[in-house]
Amino acid sequence: MACFLIPAAEAVITTIVKHTVAKKEASALPAEITADESRLRFSDKLGWLNNMLWGGSALLAFEHVWHGEVVPWFPFLTNAASPGTAAEMLHEMATAGVSMAVLVTLVWLGMVGVSHIIENRTAANIKSENKT
C-alpha cells in the first residue's frame, strides 16, 4: 500500500546524517586521517545504508505504481482516499514498513560489524609486517 514510505523517510534522515558526517571527516586533522588510512570512513559505510534504503524504496515504489496503489494525482496513494482504507494503509506502514526499515538497518549493522573485524585484521597484519 505505502510501506515503502517508511524506508524512504529513513533514507532522507540517513542522507542528511551522511552529509554531516562527511563534512566533519573532511575537516578532520590530516594526522587523524593518515592514522586511519586502512579503515573506511564512516560516511562511506553510511553510503551503503543509503544505497539500500533509496534503491529499495525506489524499486518498491515502482511495484506500488504497477499495482495501481500509487497514482500521479492527489492524494497520490489510492488507499488514502477514504478513511477506512487510509487506516488499513497506516497499519501496513506501521507493521510492514517499519519491519522493512528495521531489517535493512540490521543487515547494514551486520555489514559494518564484519567490515570492522576485517579492518582490524588488516591493521594487525600491517603492524606485524612492519615489526618484522
Next chain:
Amino acid sequence: MTLLTCAIAAIAVTIIWYLSEKRKEMYLGTLALMYWGASLMWLVDAIFEYAELHEEYFTPAIEDMINDTYLGLSVVALGLCIWLVILFVKDPRGVVRKALSRKA
C-alpha cells in the same frame, strides 16, 4: 517471484562486483546494494503475506506468477536504468563529457 527475481539479480551483481577490477569506477556496489535493499524489503513483504496465507503462499495462481515475473524483470530493468543514470552523471571515465564536447 518478484522477490526471487530481485534476489537473483542482487546475487548476480554481487558476484560481478567481487570479480570485477573496476567495481568502484563502475559503481557496481551501488547497483548490488540497491537490489539487496529491495530484496530485503520484499522478503519482509513475503513474510507478512505468508503469515496471512500460510501454505497458499507457495501455490500462487499462474496468472499471478506471470504478472509477478513481469514485475520482477521490470524492477531489474528499472534498477539498471537508475544505475546507468548514476554512471552517466558521475561519468568516471569522462566518456559522456567527451561525447558532449565533440558535439559542441
